[in-house]
Amino acid sequence: METSELINQYMVKLGLKPADIVKRVGVSRGTVSLWRNGLSRPKGRNLFKLAEVLGLDAKDLDEGIETPTKRPIVENASIVGRIELGIVHQSRMKMMSIFLFWQMWN
Numbered sequence: 001m002e003t004s005e006l007i008n009q010y011m012v013k014l015g016l017k018p019a020d021i022v023k024r025v026g027v028s029r030g031t032v033s034l035w036r037n038g039l040s041r042p043k044g045r046n047l048f049k050l051a052e053v054l055g056l057d058a059k060d061l062d063e064g065i066e067t068p069t070k071r072p073i074v075e076n077a078s079i080v081g082r083i084e085l086g087i088v089h090q091s092r093m094k095m096m097s098i099f100l101f102w103q104m105w106n
Contacts, residue, residue, distance in 0.1 A: 001064045006036035009035075009066075010054040025049045 001009075005024035011021070017033045025032075025046055035050075041062065042050045051058035060067045 001066060002038055003041050003061060003064045004036055006056070006061060006064050006066060007035055008051070010056065011084070014054065016053075021050065021053065024053045 011017075016039045021027070021032045023027055025042075026049065027046055031040070031046075034071055041047075041099070047062055051061045054061065057067055077085060
């Protein structure tokens with residue numbers, strides 16, 4: 001399987017849109033389009049970030065091998081869904097802490 005096919009398959013499986021990948025990986029829409037169409041492949045830091053978002057091993061994603069190794073990061077899931085999946089997204093938790101701290105002082 002090609003890397004692009006694997007990216008598209010997992011985006012559908014996880015209900016992710018290109019805008020979700022743009023936001024979570026920190027790349028442009030054009031870059032995501034190139035990856036999805038097989039005209040380019042994620043490399044370096046972007047490969048590792050994309051693999052984390054999709055819940056795949058970075059090496060396997062690069063080689064187009066489907067071997068899920070961990071739970072994908074699902075930010076749009078409900079609190080119950082995230083607990084059920086066992087996912088704790090650290091940056092989201094930090095933002096919640098900052099928000100709660102700010103609320104205490106206002």
